[in-house]
Amino acid sequence: MKLQFAMDTLTTEAALELAAAAAPHVDIIELGTPLIKSAGLSAITAIKAAHPDKIVFADLKTMDAGELEADIAFSAGADLVTVLGVAGDSTIVGAVAAAKKHGKGIVVDLIGVPDKAKRAAEVVALGAEFVEMHAGLDEQAEEGFTFDTLLDDGKKSGVPFSVAGGVKVGTIASVQQSGAQVAVAGAAIYGAPDVGAAAAELRAAIV
Numbered sequence: 001m002k003l004q005f006a007m008d009t010l011t012t013e014a015a016l017e018l019a020a021a022a023a024p025h026v027d028i029i030e031l032g033t034p035l036i037k038s039a040g041l042s043a044i045t046a047i048k049a050a051h052p053d054k055i056v057f058a059d060l061k062t063m064d065a066g067e068l069e070a071d072i073a074f075s076a077g078a079d080l081v082t083v084l085g086v087a088g089d090s091t092i093v094g095a096v097a098a099a100k101k102h103g104k105g106i107v108v109d110l111i112g113v114p115d116k117a118k119r120a121a122e123v124v125a126l127g128a129e130f131v132e133m134h135a136g137l138d139e140q141a142e143e144g145f146t147f148d149t150l151l152d153d154g155k156k157s158g159v160p161f162s163v164a165g166g167v168k169v170g171t172i173a174s175v176q177q178s179g180a181q182v183a184v185a186g187a188a189i190y191g192a193p194d195v196g197a198a199a200a201e202l203r204a205a206i207v
Ligand SMILES: O=C(CO)[C@H](O)[C@H](O)COP(=O)(O)O
Pocket: 006, 007, 008, 032, 033, 059, 135, 136, 137, 164, 165, 166, 167, 184, 185, 186, 187, 188
């Protein structure tokens, strides 16, 4: 299972610092949606230039203009770009076309999708590389939120998936046991006093 570090910070400078500390322990470096909105596509270029050996993941969460938005992120240096699963099929198909043109991949983020397992199979059939079983920061804060639902949906989907939404040392082994290809951790790494040590600890917790 790969480890993905989601950098939900706001400046390219802060992202470069976080990425430098975590890179030895992670496979995929994600530029979070707030970072791309705040710093722009140049942040993707800066991270890819600093870490050419890593998979650079641009969390655009595209909802419309799939081909155009994915194209500009791939041109900036992204290896993987997200499109929302709640978007229409034509948006996903457009983004997949851009990925094919660049020899890169689309990940479909299933945040807000009621039947994640069903939509997962549909979007992989449309050409997505894998899906993200994702509970966003707001959903995690809601009463009654349970992380296990994400794992169950992943197992049921029958397609390659990542899990995101509060992954930490105490839960990452269960993510792996669910059969996920990728565990995504944000706050558990960037919110730690020692970012490198937190990433290393998560890596070590993957058996
Ligand atoms: O995409 C995101 C929010 O929409 C986050 O990057 C993702 O949820 C991972 O962060 P955390 O581990 O802090 O939940």
